[in-house]
Amino acid sequence: MSTGTIRPDAGLRARMSLTIFLLGALYVGVVAILIASGINAGIVIVFAFVILFAQYWFSDRIALYAMHGRIVTPQEAPQLHAIVDKLCAEANMPKPTVAIANTDIPNAFATGRSPKRAVVCATSGIMRRLDQDELEGVLAHEISHVAHRDVAVMTVASFLGVAAGLVTRFAFYSQLFGGGVFEDDDRESNGAAVAIVVMLVSMVVYAISFLLTRALSRYRELSADRSGAILTGRPSALASALRKVTGDIAQIPTNDLRSAEAFNAFFFTPALANGFSISSLFSTHPPLEQRLAQLAEISRELGQPV
Amino acid sequence: MARLGSLLRRSAGPPADPGALLALADAAAGFEAASGLRPVGTASLCLRPVSDNRAEALQGAVESLTSSGERPFTDTVDEFGHRWLTRRTDPPDVARLVADLHAAHLSVTAAGVGAAALCSLVGFTDGDRQVALVYLNQRGSWYPFVPTGDMTRDSPRELELRGMLGGLNVESDLRRWRPLWGAPGL
Numbered sequence: 001m002s003t004g005t006i007r008p009d010a011g012l013r014a015r016m017s018l019t020i021f022l023l024g025a026l027y028v029g030v031v032a033i034l035i036a037s038g039i040n041a042g043i044v045i046v047f048a049f050v051i052l053f054a055q056y057w058f059s060d061r062i063a064l065y066a067m068h069g070r071i072v073t074p075q076e077a078p079q080l081h082a083i084v085d086k087l088c089a090e091a092n093m094p095k096p097t098v099a100i101a102n103t104d105i106p107n108a109f110a111t112g113r114s115p116k117r118a119v120v121c122a123t124s125g126i127m128r129r130l131d132q133d134e135l136e137g138v139l140a141h142e143i144s145h146v147a148h149r150d151v152a153v154m155t156v157a158s159f160l161g162v163a164a165g166l167v168t169r170f171a172f173y174s175q176l177f178g179g180g181v182f183e184d185d186d187r188e189s190n191g192a193a194v195a196i197v198v199m200l201v202s203m204v205v206y207a208i209s210f211l212l213t214r215a216l217s218r219y220r221e222l223s224a225d226r227s228g229a230i231l232t233g234r235p236s237a238l239a240s241a242l243r244k245v246t247g248d249i250a251q252i253p254t255n256d257l258r259s260a261e262a263f264n265a266f267f268f269t270p271a272l273a274n275g276f277s278i279s280s281l282f283s284t285h286p287p288l289e290q291r292l293a294q295l296a297e298i299s300r301e302l303g304q305p306v
Numbered sequence: 307m308a309r310l311g312s313l314l315r316r317s318a319g320p321p322a323d324p325g326a327l328l329a330l331a332d333a334a335a336g337f338e339a340a341s342g343l344r345p346v347g348t349a350s351l352c353l354r355p356v357s358d359n360r361a362e363a364l365q366g367a368v369e370s371l372t373s374s375g376e377r378p379f380t381d382t383v384d385e386f387g388h389r390w391l392t393r394r395t396d397p398p399d400v401a402r403l404v405a406d407l408h409a410a411h412l413s414v415t416a417a418g419v420g421a422a423a424l425c426s427l428v429g430f431t432d433g434d435r436q437v438a439l440v441y442l443n444q445r446g447s448w449y450p451f452v453p454t455g456d457m458t459r460d461s462p463r464e465l466e467l468r469g470m471l472g473g474l475n476v477e478s479d480l481r482r483w484r485p486l487w488g489a490p491g492l
Contacts, residue, residue, distance in 0.1 A: 128457050129461075244461070248465055248480055249461045249462060249465065251480035252459070252461045252464065252465075252480050252481075252483050253481060253483065253484050253485065254457065254458075254459065254485060255484060256386070256484060256485055256486060256487050257352075257424065257425060257440075257484035257485065257486050258352070258354070258384070258386040258388050258424070258486065259386070
């Protein structure tokens with residue numbers, strides 16, 4: 001699960017197991033309903049699995065493409081490479097691919113199916129806003145995601161959600177196009193009713209698995225904050241970085257008024273990209289206060305002034 | 307007819323309410339007292355490049371401002387190809403600086419190139435760091451800019467200063483608080 005100085009996290013493991021268990025229980029329920037309804041669920045599930053597996057297997061490439069990230073050499077980005085080198089040496093992990101996304105939005109992102117196939121990407125906006133220590137704190141957080149194999153875990157966790165989403169759609173279309181409007185026999189109207197039931201059940205399943213994966217994701221963020229802070233030994237640097245990449249301060253741009261760059265360059269990481277970014281507009285991240293409180297606690301544990 | 311006139315004039319919008327710029331003359335004392343900053347006695351108007359057929363008009367306006375008798379501006383071109391008309395007063399006199407910035411904006415507007423006026427800067431300092439109050443000429447709004455290095459700024463300090471700009475129309479959209487790295491007015 002973990003390597004080197006990034007310690008295993010017993011609580012994380014317990015929650016992971018619980019989440020996967022609950023998802024598994026839901027999965028069984030869904031399959032039972034699907035079999036009862038006579039829809040060819042096998043095809044749907046296999047299809048969902050293939051898509052999700054592709055997302056997982058190619059997560060590094062997909063994320064780089066979605067973030068418009070460009071792989072940089074040590075010559076091009078000596079500062080970034082130096083930090084990643086140092087952190088990987090300390091954590092005793094293989095060095096991930098290092099990339100930069102040319103955007104003013106302050107963000108950093110990690111993905112990849114294994115530590116050997118990982119990518120760590122920082123935006124030019126975050127590199128301009130943070131000092132050396134703060135950037136190191138953020139990259140340690142991202143590298144912790146890699147060490148925890150969070151991409152693999154979240155892929156498994158979200159599989160049911162994706163499958164349920166596909167079944168919802170499948171049921172919807174088969175009901176829409178499959179049922180003949182002019183045929184008025186019992187079998188047809190029965191099929192439509194079943195499709196509606198399946199659709200509703202899938203939606204509920206999707207909602208529940210969505211909430212569960214969000215909760216797991218928030219927990220993994222806190223876990224990466226903790227591991228990253230312990231790795232660098234400077235929780236306060238990560239705390240200071242988090243303050244700078246969230247809220248009002250993050251909105252203040254660093255791209256010159258005279259440059260042609262559009263002023264409103266806000267972008268969302270598409271849902272297609274499997275990975276972990278330091279700041280998110282969605283509720284996959286715990287509130288800033290909670291993260292800062294945890295970091296302050298680690299500072300105290302390490303005997304540092306908060 | 308008024309509408310037709312504004313269509314033909316092509317000056318891309320009238321300058322924002324001049325009161326928004328001139329308001330600094332009255333607001334400066336309160337800002338200095340609250341922030342502990344003091345004016346350095348420089349102010350500058352940034353003019354972006356214009357299309358070829360307007361270049362002559364812009365050049366004429368710039369020349370009249372840099373050569374006009376008692377309070378001339380100095381003219382510099384930065385790496386973006388923007389022109390900066392800089393005005394100095396010694397001792398620092400914010401009221402006079404903003405009056406001159408306003409006059410300069412009126413001149414370029416009268417020459418038909420008012421849209422070239424990108425922003426105006428008024429310089430302040432805490433003794434060792436430069437701070438600029440930036441005025442967006444087209445929007446008529448102000449924001450503080452505290453550069454700390456080549457491409458770095460002290461945004462927490464800027465947000466702090468925002469609360470001390472009583473009497474000014476402060477730019478409420480933080481995404482428009484764009485930096486002006488190495489501006490000649492600083």
